[in-house]
Each structure stands twice: as C-alpha cells, then as structure tokens.
Amino acid sequence: AQTVTQSQPEMSVQEAETVTLSCTYDTSENNYYLFWYKQPPSRQMILVIRQEAYKQQNATENRFSVNFQKAAKSFSLKISDSQLGDTAMYFCAFMPYNQGGKLIFGQGTELSVKP
Amino acid sequence: DTAVSQTPKYLVTQMGNDKSIKCEQNLGHDTMYWYKQDSKKFLKIMFSYNNKELIINETVPNRFSPKSPDKAHLNLHINSLELGDSAVYFCASSQDSGALGNTIYFGEGSWLTVV
Numbered sequence: 001a002q003t004v005t006q007s008q009p010e011m012s013v014q015e016a017e018t019v020t021l022s023c024t025y026d027t028s029e030n031n032y033y034l035f036w037y038k039q040p041p042s043r044q045m046i047l048v049i050r051q052e053a054y055k056q057q058n059a060t061e062n063r064f065s066v067n068f069q070k071a072a073k074s075f076s077l078k079i080s081d082s083q084l085g086d087t088a089m090y091f092c093a094f095m096p097y098n099q100g101g102k103l104i105f106g107q108g109t110e111l112s113v114k115p
Numbered sequence: 116d117t118a119v120s121q122t123p124k125y126l127v128t129q130m131g132n133d134k135s136i137k138c139e140q141n142l143g144h145d146t147m148y149w150y151k152q153d154s155k156k157f158l159k160i161m162f163s164y165n166n167k168e169l170i171i172n173e174t175v176p177n178r179f180s181p182k183s184p185d186k187a188h189l190n191l192h193i194n195s196l197e198l199g200d201s202a203v204y205f206c207a208s209s210q211d212s213g214a215l216g217n218t219i220y221f222g223e224g225s226w227l228t229v230v
Binding site for chain 1: 148150171203211216218219223224226
C-alpha cells in the first residue's frame with residue numbers, strides 16, 4: 001500500500017528564519033507526483049508546490065523549495081524567510097500515476113511562525 | 116468568483132437524518148472529488164468523478180451517495196447520519212483524472228457535525 005509519513009506533528013520557527021518540514025513516502029511505482037498543501041486556520045487547502053517524480057530538478061516557488069530524493073523516497077519542504085502568514089498545517093501528498101487523481105496525504109505538520 | 120464552491124459551509128444535524136452537500140466548480144475541469152478530513156485532520160479521498168462517471172469509490176459506506184448531474188457539479192448525499200460522520204468534507208476538482216498529475220483545487224470545506 002502507498003503511504004505518506006510526516007514525522008513532525010508540530011514545529012515552530014522564528015519569523016524570518018528557515019524551517020524544513022519532512023515527508024517520506026512508500027511506493028513501488030516509478031511514475032508519480034508529489035505535492036505540499038497548506039491549510040491555514042481558515043481550513044482552505046492551498047497548493048504550495050508540486051514535483052514530478054521523473055524530474056530530478058527540485059521544484060521552487062518563491063520562498064518555498066523542496067528537496068526531492070527519489071531513491072530515499074523523501075520529499076521535504078523548505079520555507080525560507082518565514083512569515084507570520086505561513087502559520088498553518090502543512091500536508092505532504094502523493095499522487096500515483098493514472099489512478100484517477102487520487103491524493104494520498106500524510107498526517108500533517110502544524111507549523112507556528114513566531115514574531 | 117470562488118473556483119470550487121460548496122454549500123453549506125456549516126451543518127449541524129441529528130443522528131439518523133439525511134443531508135446533502137452541494138459542490139460546483141467554474142474552472143472547466145473534467146474531474147471532481149470528495150475528500151473527508153476527520154477530527155485528527157487526516158484527509159482521505161472518498162470519491163472521484165470524471166465527466167460524470169465514477170472513477171474512484173474508496174470503500175465508503177453506501178450511506179454516502181455522490182451524484183454528478185454534469186461535470187461542473189458533484190453533490191454528496193448522506194443517509195442515516197451517524198456520529199462518526201462528523202468531519203469536514205472537501206470538494207475538489209482537477210483538469211484531468213490524474214494521468215498528468217494536474218493540481219487538485221479544493222473548496223473551502225463543509226463542516227458537518229452530527230449530534
């Protein structure tokens with residue numbers, strides 16, 4: 001079975017500092033996609049960043065970047081220059097190729113950015 | 116305009132009742148989904164529809180019946196509500212059914228409380 005594990009239930013970081021959220025996954029497939037979603041207190045699920053497994057280059061979106069290690073099945077999210085608005089629950093998600101768009105989520109990491 | 120909108124946002128109802136949650140997307144997407152987020156914030160797919168056709172049914176009790184009158188709408192009807200059905204239900208959509216790993220866009224969630 002495909003699973004996603006986020007081993008850090010809670011993390012905190014000072015404003016303007018950098019924080020890394022961990023994610024590992026288990027699959028026997030070679031083609032798949034990986035995502036990080038953010039869920040602020042408003043409950044809205046917001047896409048932060050996505051990565052195609054066939055691409056070796058790590059995805060970046062402004063202050064957000066990933067460290068994708070396919071062999072290790074690891075997909076960590078780095079947030080640089082943390083802002084108060086980054087306070088949220090962060091979910092790592094795995095999408096198998098050609099399985100109806102099904103997202104398999106990790107348990108989430110609650111991130112608090114402190115002033 | 117909200118891309119994926121669902122109503123109602125909050126619903127409190129008694130055990131045994133039947134209720135529906137409606138969802139509409141104006142993104143022109145072909146695939147729509149229902150996800151459930153439980154009290155521990157764990158997210159799991161329930162159903163997906165592609166062009167009104169059921170693609171994924173993730174062993175959800177048959178008290179839950181999705182209906183897709185057209186590809187822009189996916190409603191969720193729940194019969195004989197139980198306490199364990201209390202959760203946040205997210206509607207979502209994507210351009211395809213996952214073959215290309217297109218981003219899944221989520222609605223704001225419908226918070227169902229069964230008392």
